[in-house]
Amino acid sequence: MRTSDTPTAPYIPSAKHRLIENGHIVLWLIKDTCWVNEWKAGGLTMIAPTLGVAIYILWRSRRNRSELFHNLAICLWISANSLWMAGEFFKHELRPYAFMLFITGLIILGIYYLFFFRKDQAAQAPAASAVTEHLESHDRGN
Numbered sequence: 406m407r408t409s410d411t412p413t414a415p416y417i418p419s420a421k422h423r424l425i426e427n428g429h430i431v432l433w434l435i436k437d438t439c440w441v442n443e444w445k446a447g448g449l450t451m452i453a454p455t456l457g458v459a460i461y462i463l464w465r466s467r468r469n470r471s472e473l474f475h476n477l478a479i480c481l482w483i484s485a486n487s488l489w490m491a492g493e494f495f496k497h498e499l500r501p502y503a504f505m506l507f508i509t510g511l512i513i514l515g516i517y518y519l520f521f522f523r524k525d526q527a528a529q530a531p532a533a534s535a536v537t538e539h540l541e542s543h544d545r546g547n
Contacts, residue, residue: 416469422462429458433483440490448494452487459483471525474517481510 418426432455439447459480466472485506492499 416466416472422465425458425465426462429455429462432458436490437486440493443494445494448490452491456480456483456487470521471517474513474521478510478514481506481513485510 432451436448436451436455439445439451459476463473463476463480466476485503488499488506489503491497492503
């Protein structure tokens with residue numbers, strides 16, 4: 406099932422998109438493993454694929470408001486995390502800049518939950534109910 410073009414459509418990722426999201430977690434873990442082990446070249450190299458895939462996921466989620474806001478916050482989180490890592494590697498104090506990116510992500514999520522979450526939940530309720538009924542009937546073999 407494909408996500409429709411409405412900002413409140415239920416998010417049902419395709420198997421391919423799910424594979425990309427799960428692969429992204431692997432990239433993120435590799436980047437952070439390099440950081441914690443102080444493998445400068447590996448950590449810095451992993452910024453591009455980790456952030457690149459996060460931006461791709463953000464772009465793919467643009468039609469669903471909840472996913473869009475959350476994936477934008479993730480992109481900011483990875484950017485902040487990468488900036489902090491680079492600062493540690495090169496002995497520069499970049500944590501205040503990373504902090505600003507973290508705070509920006511929190512503000513974006515705050516905006517979503519304050520202004521859009523309830524509206525999106527209410528709009529999704531009928532569609533989610535229809536999806537649940539379809540899945541239940543499929544499980545029964547109808």
